[in-house]
Amino acid sequence: MPRRRGPEATVFERRAPNPAAVDHALVGATHQVFWLDGLSRPTHPELIEQHAADLVVVGAGYTGLWTAIRARERDPGRRVILVEAGRVGWAASGRNGGFCEASLTHGEENGRSRWPQEYDRLERLGRENLDGIAATVDRHRMDVELERTGALSVATEQHQIAWLEGDDGFLDGAATRRLVDSPTFLAGSWDRHDTALVHPGKLALELARVAADLGVQIFEQSRVEVVDDGPVVRTAHGEVHADQIVLATNVFPSLLRRNRLQTVPVYDYVLVTEPLGAEQKAAIGWQGRQGVADLANHFHYYRLTADDRILFGGYDAVYHWGGKVRAAYEDRPETYARLASHLLTTFPQLEGIRISHRWAGAIDTCSRFCAFFGTARQGRVAYAAGFTGLGVGASRFAADAMLDLLGGTPTERTELAMVRERPLPFPPEPLASLGIRLTDWSMHRADRRQGRRNLLLKGLDAVGMGFDS
Ligand SMILES: Cc1cc2nc3c(=O)[nH]c(=O)nc-3n(C[C@H](O)[C@H](O)[C@H](O)COP(=O)(O)OP(=O)(O)OC[C@H]3O[C@@H](n4cnc5c(N)ncnc54)[C@H](O)[C@@H]3O)c2cc1C
Numbered sequence: 056m057p058r059r060r061g062p063e064a065t066v067f068e069r070r071a072p073n074p075a076a077v078d079h080a081l082v083g084a085t086h087q088v089f090w091l092d093g094l095s096r097p098t099h100p101e102l103i104e105q106h107a108a109d110l111v112v113v114g115a116g117y118t119g120l121w122t123a124i125r126a127r128e129r130d131p132g133r134r135v136i137l138v139e140a141g142r143v144g145w146a147a148s149g150r151n152g153g154f155c156e157a158s159l160t161h162g163e164e165n166g167r168s169r170w171p172q173e174y175d176r177l178e179r180l181g182r183e184n185l186d187g188i189a190a191t192v193d194r195h196r197m198d199v200e201l202e203r204t205g206a207l208s209v210a211t212e213q214h215q216i217a218w219l220e221g222d223d224g225f226l227d228g229a230a231t232r233r234l235v236d237s238p239t240f241l242a243g244s245w246d247r248h249d250t251a252l253v254h255p256g257k258l259a260l261e262l263a264r265v266a267a268d269l270g271v272q273i274f275e276q277s278r279v280e281v282v283d284d285g286p287v288v289r290t291a292h293g294e295v296h297a298d299q300i301v302l303a304t305n306v307f308p309s310l311l312r313r314n315r316l317q318t319v320p321v322y323d324y325v326l327v328t329e330p331l332g333a334e335q336k337a338a339i340g341w342q343g344r345q346g347v348a349d350l351a352n353h354f355h356y357y358r359l360t361a362d363d364r365i366l367f368g369g370y371d372a373v374y375h376w377g378g379k380v381r382a383a384y385e386d387r388p389e390t391y392a393r394l395a396s397h398l399l400t401t402f403p404q405l406e407g408i409r410i411s412h413r414w415a416g417a418i419d420t421c422s423r424f425c426a427f428f429g430t431a432r433q434g435r436v437a438y439a440a441g442f443t444g445l446g447v448g449a450s451r452f453a454a455d456a457m458l459d460l461l462g463g464t465p466t467e468r469t470e471l472a473m474v475r476e477r478p479l480p481f482p483p484e485p486l487a488s489l490g491i492r493l494t495d496w497s498m499h500r501a502d503r504r505q506g507r508r509n510l511l512l513k514g515l516d517a518v519g520m521g522f523d524s
Contacts, residue, residue, distance in 0.1 A: 063503040065351070066211050066239050072399035072406065080328075080395045080410050086386055088150040089327040089366070089412040090256030099143070099263075102277035102293035108136040110461075111288055111297040113279045113310065115139035116148035117446060118439060119303035120262035121454035124191075127269040129458060135271045136295050138288060140278035140307070144259025147305060147446065150416040152325065152356050152368050153258075154206065154346045155447040157185040157249040160473070161424040169423060169519060170473050177473060184452045185251065195268070197261040199253050200361045206250035207234060207345040210242040214505035215350040219244040235341045237401045245345060252346050252358055253447065282310045286435050299461045302438040303454075305446070306380055306419035311431050311438060316480035318441050319378050319487060320417040324390045325368035326398065327360065327412040331405075336363060338404035352498035355397060364411065367398045372418075374491045377484060385415040418444045422520040423478040425449070428456050437461050441478060479520050 085092075110126050112119045115137050123137045159181040160166025160174075167174040192201050209231060210216045219225055222244040226234070231243030267273060277290045287296045302310055306320045331339075341359060348356040348369075355369040371390045375381070391413045399406060421427060421441030426449055428439045437460045439453035446453075456474050459466040468474055481487050497511050508516070 065502060067397045067400045070239070070400045070403075071396055072403065074396075076399055076406050077392055077396045080399065080408060081391060081413070082409070084326070084391070084410040084413045086414065087412055088256070088414045089360070089364070090153075090254060091145070091149050092412065094256050094260060096143070096260050099139075099273040099275040102138055102274035102290050102295070104293050106136060106272075106293065106295045108134045108272075108295055108297045110135045110299045110301065111295045112137045112301045112303055113282075113288060114303035114305065114307075115143040115259075115263065115273065115275070116146055116303065116305055117259065117262065117450035118305065118453050119301070120144075120148075120259065120266055121451040122301045122303055122457060123266045123271040124262060124269060125451070125454045125458055127266070127271060131269075136297070137266065137271055137273045138277050138279055138290065138295065139273070139275050142275050143263045143273065144256060146307075147416050147418065148259045148450075149256045150325070150414055151255045151447060152346075152358065152366060153253045153255045153447065154348075154356060154358070155185065155188060155201075155251045155253050156206070156445060157181040157448060158445065159184070159425060159449050159452055161443060161445045165424050166473075170471075173471055173473065176467075177471070180452065180468070181448070182249065185249065185448050188448060188451055189251065191265070195261070195265045197258075197265065199258040199261050202252045202344060203248075204250070204252055204344045204346065205245055205247035207231070207347045208244045208246070209237075209240045209347060209349050211239045211349045211351070212502075212505075213241065216242040218350055218506075222246075233340065234343055234345065235347060236339050236404070238403065239349075239401050245343075250346050251448075252344070254361065255447065258447075279310060282432075282436060284432065286432055298435065300432075300436045301457050301461070302436065305440055305442070306417045309438070309440065311436070313431065314438065314440060316483065317427065317478060318419040318421045319374055319481050319491065320380050321420045322371075322373040322375070322384050322387070322415050323368060323418050323444065324371055324387060324394060324415045325366060325413070326391065326394050326410045328365045328367075328398075328405075329409045329411045331363045331365070331408075335405055335408065339402055351502045353502055355394075355401070357398075357401070365398070365402075367394060367401075370394060370397060372495065374488070374495075376488045378487060380417045384417075387415065390415075418442075420444075421478045422481065425473070426453050427476070427478050428453065428460065428474045429477065430460050434461070434463060479518070
């Protein structure tokens with residue numbers, strides 16, 4: 056790994072650990088999603104032959120699962136079928152960081168700049184949504200390891216301190232380090248209310264359990280190949296005729312041509328350590344178990360698991376030419392080494408620690424950094440996609456927004472400009488690769504130059520377009 060020094064290096068380069076310590080940390084790390092490792096789960100049948108339903112939902116990640124649950128909660132008589140190409144929760148929903156945020160807009164800055172006239176309402180709806188998730192977890196006694204710890208944003212470079220100074224929860228460097236002890240922390244801000252942590256794999260499986268308890272029929276290993284007029288969804292061996300359809304297929308190729316250029320898959324990488332011992336825990340503090348994220352364009356997120364491992368993810372955001380979703384993209388040794396190095400820079404006290412799991416997942420990035428919504432086929436098909444790394448909480452809001460749209464009667468949600476407006480599409484190849492590569496390079500450069508944005512980033516800011524994970 057090249058080591059940069061001097062003013063244009065980040066703290067992770069200025070204080071890079073010994074490469075031997077990085078190698079040591081990664082020896083024996085299994086390429087497997089920690090959250091799904093060893094989880095016991097029921098198997099749902101494949102869809103064969105003809106079925107009829109009032110609502111068919113395509114995709115059993117959080118968005119599809121919440122849609123099925125909310126549809127039955129809102130109208131217990133509705134016949135709901137859920138059709139999943141693989142297994143429940145195998146994709147982004149089973150492999151994310153588990154930061155369940157109130158924000159529907161990927162943070163206040165993004166939301167307020169795009170929808171100043173309705174941002175306060177979006178904030179309220181987001182908080183109600185997070186409370187709604189917690190209430191569902193309570194009501195159905197869902198075992199999802201929900202912890203309302205809040206989130207700690209940390210400045211790891213001098214220029215980032217000013218970005219936190221106006222916050223209510225502002226903490227100077229020493230106060231931040233009293234919460235979580237990293238020599239990279241120069242300041243922090245603890246938002247205690249708007250982020251909860253969950254076990255992502257358990258959340259997906261528990262949502263499926265609740266959906267089944269409410270009477271939803273779930274089919275796995277049944278990829279929908281086409282949505283025909285009727286409307287009807289068809290798989291290789293079966294079909295469902297329904298009054299209404301919800302497409303909750305996230306980063307996978309949209310079943311609607313109009314949405315094909317609305318998102319691009321961006322790969323995000325994650326490490327999980329072995330459980331910390333008592334001495335290691337004492338060395339870093341972290342009694343409050345907050346979710347932590349730094350403020351760079353290429354940021355890291357980290358948290359503790361229930362058995363006190365550290366999950367450490369983010370930084371590299373990798374787009375591949377052609378925008379395909381491929382398992383082969385998930386193993387990227389140079390990214391895992393970079394993440395392990397950054398973990399050891401963040402917590403040098405933990406030198407000697409081993410990584411137990413490494414994995415990656417595709418994020419459905421859209422140019423406005425938060426989900427978009429819409430209908431097709433005379434209002435009988437609804438869709439939501441483009442969560443851009445912020446779907447753990449927002450997927451429940453998306454479920455309600457789609458059900459509202461299918462209802463046909465205006466609601467507070469369907470009247471939002473955020474729900475009515477579509478983001479700018481990405482250009483086709485070769486422009487997509489070129490544009491994303493240049494934007495990515497510019498963001499790295501800004502991180503090394505006191506956050507200063509170059510002309511390209513300023514231009515993209517001006518037209519409300521960008522690239523993020
Ligand atoms: C590594 C990583 C870390 C992340 N961390 C966070 C985080 O900490 N906080 C946060 O808020 N968000 C995070 N995210 C994003 C979050 O995980 C997603 O926004 C969320 O899970 C999206 O849920 P979903 O149901 O829309 O998509 P998915 O979970 O991807 O589910 C879509 C499902 O649709 C199915 N499908 C697709 N096409 C078809 C078809 N034709 N027929 C049938 N089924 C189909 C797929 O098989 C899949 O199961 C992260 C994502 C990744 C990859």
